[in-house]
Amino acid sequence: MYINFAILGILSSQSLTGYDLKKIIQESPFMYWSGNNNQIYKALGELLEADFVTNEEQHPGGSPAKKIYTITEAGKAELKRSLQFAPEPPEFKKTFLIQLAWSDQLNTNEFNAQLFGYEREIKQQILLQQEKRMRETNCPNRSPREIYIWEMIHENIISFYNNELMWVKKLRQGLCFCNEKVRAE
Amino acid sequence: MYINFAILGILSSQSLTGYDLKKIIQESPFMYWSGNNNQIYKALGELLEADFVTNEEQHPGGSPAKKIYTITEAGKAELKRSLQFAPEPPEFKKTFLIQLAWSDQLNTNEFNAQLFGYEREIKQQILLQQEKRMRETNCPNRSPREIYIWEMIHENIISFYNNELMWVKKLRQGLCFCNEKVRAE
DNA sequence: GGTGTCATGTAAACAGTTACATGATTTT
DNA sequence: AAAATCATGTAACTGTTTACATGACACC
Incomplete structure (x- = not known):
C-alpha cells in the first residue's frame, strides 16, 4: 500500500x-x-x-x-x-484507446468529434497541472537536490500529457491522408 | 465498465x-x-x-x-x-514518483541504484511491447483506416514508455550538475 | 503416465470511490 | 442567520487481483 x-x-x-x-x-x-x-x-x-x-x-x-x-x-x-523497494514500471489507463480501437464503425464526423473531445480533455489536464504547480507552496526546508527532484516530478507529469497531445495531433493528421487515400480509390 | x-x-x-x-x-x-x-x-x-x-x-x-x-x-x-461516450482523460499510476519525491533521504549510491532500476524496468517494458506488436496477428478483414488506427495505438504505448525513458535520462543528467554544485559549496 | 494447454467457473481478499453522518468553527 | 470550511469517521459499492477447484484432451 x-x-x-x-x-x-x-x-x-x-x-x-x-x-x-x-x-x-x-x-x-x-x-x-x-x-x-x-x-x-x-x-x-x-x-x-x-x-x-x-x-x-x-x-x-x-x-x-x-x-x-x-x-x-x-x-x-x-x-x-x-x-529502496525495487521500482515498479509506470502504468496507464486510457479508456480512450478502448474506444479508438473499434471506432472504425463511426462515420467521419462522429470520429472527428471523439478525437476533438479527447484533445480538449488533455488540454484541460495540462492547464490543471500547471495550475497545481503554481499553487504549490508546501514542504519547507528543501535541499537543492530536493527542489530539483520536485521540479522534475512536475515535468514528468506535464510531459505525459504533452506526449499524449502530440500523439492525437499526429493521429488526426495521418487520418486526413488516410481519408484522401480512401476517396481516391 | x-x-x-x-x-x-x-x-x-x-x-x-x-x-x-x-x-x-x-x-x-x-x-x-x-x-x-x-x-x-x-x-x-x-x-x-x-x-x-x-x-x-x-x-x-x-x-x-x-x-x-x-x-x-x-x-x-x-x-x-x-x-461515442465523452472521452476520458488518460490516467497514470507511477509508484516510482512516490519513491522519488522523498528520496533525498537516500545517499548518492542508493539513489542512483533506484534510478538505474527504474530505467531498466522501462527498457524491459519497451521490449515487451515491441514483442507484443510483432506477435499480433488476430483481427481479420481490416480497412485501411482500421490498420492505421491500430498502428497508432501501438505507437501511443511505445511513446509513453519512450517519454518516460527520456525523462529518467534527463533527470540523471540534471542530478550530476546538482551534485557538482553541492560539492562546490 | 506426466505435463501442458484448453475450458469454465467460484471464493476471498485487496484497492479505491462515492456517499453518508455528525458537529464545531469561520466567513459572508 | 446562512454558507463554507474544518475535522473525523463509517457504510456500501465497484473494480481488480490472486488463488482455488474441476475436468477434458493432446503431446511427449
Whole structure:
C-alpha cells in the first residue's frame, strides 16, 4: 500500500492532521489517489497500530477531536526502507484507446468529434497541472537536490500529457491522408 | 465498465469463447486488465443477461462445456453507443514518483541504484511491447483506416514508455550538475 | 503416465470511490 | 442567520487481483 508510504513521506517534513493530509493528497499531481476519507483514516490507523506515527489530540473537548500525527523514528526507518523497494514500471489507463480501437464503425464526423473531445480533455489536464504547480507552496526546508527532484516530478507529469497531445495531433493528421487515400480509390 | 465494451469490440469481428477472450485481453497492450477469469466470465454473464451476446455450446458432453459467444444486433448497437461516450482523460499510476519525491533521504549510491532500476524496468517494458506488436496477428478483414488506427495505438504505448525513458535520462543528467554544485559549496 | 494447454467457473481478499453522518468553527 | 470550511469517521459499492477447484484432451 503505497499510500501509507506517501503519508509517511508527507509527515517526514511536518506533523499534520488527517484532514491536512487529505487536502495535500487531493492537490498533488503525482499522488494518484482521490484522497477520500476512507483511505486516509484507514491508513493512519494502520500506521498508528504499527507505531510508525503517534497522534496528539488538541483541545479534546471539541466534537471531532483534532488529532495531529507525527512520524516516529520507526516510521522514518520504514519510509527509508520503502524508498529502496525495487521500482515498479509506470502504468496507464486510457479508456480512450478502448474506444479508438473499434471506432472504425463511426462515420467521419462522429470520429472527428471523439478525437476533438479527447484533445480538449488533455488540454484541460495540462492547464490543471500547471495550475497545481503554481499553487504549490508546501514542504519547507528543501535541499537543492530536493527542489530539483520536485521540479522534475512536475515535468514528468506535464510531459505525459504533452506526449499524449502530440500523439492525437499526429493521429488526426495521418487520418486526413488516410481519408484522401480512401476517396481516391 | 469498459471491459464489457472491450469484449463487445473483440466479438464484433469474430465469435470466441471466454478462454479466447481472456488470452486476447492478456496479450493486449492497451486493454489494461489482467484478463483474469473472474472479470471475463462475470462480464460475459452480464452481456448475456442484457442480450448483447448469445452463446452456443459445443459438444455438450464435455465437462467444461465450451461456449462460443457471438455478438447480437443489440450488442453491436451498444458497442457503437459506447464509442461515442465523452472521452476520458488518460490516467497514470507511477509508484516510482512516490519513491522519488522523498528520496533525498537516500545517499548518492542508493539513489542512483533506484534510478538505474527504474530505467531498466522501462527498457524491459519497451521490449515487451515491441514483442507484443510483432506477435499480433488476430483481427481479420481490416480497412485501411482500421490498420492505421491500430498502428497508432501501438505507437501511443511505445511513446509513453519512450517519454518516460527520456525523462529518467534527463533527470540523471540534471542530478550530476546538482551534485557538482553541492560539492562546490 | 506426466505435463501442458484448453475450458469454465467460484471464493476471498485487496484497492479505491462515492456517499453518508455528525458537529464545531469561520466567513459572508 | 446562512454558507463554507474544518475535522473525523463509517457504510456500501465497484473494480481488480490472486488463488482455488474441476475436468477434458493432446503431446511427449
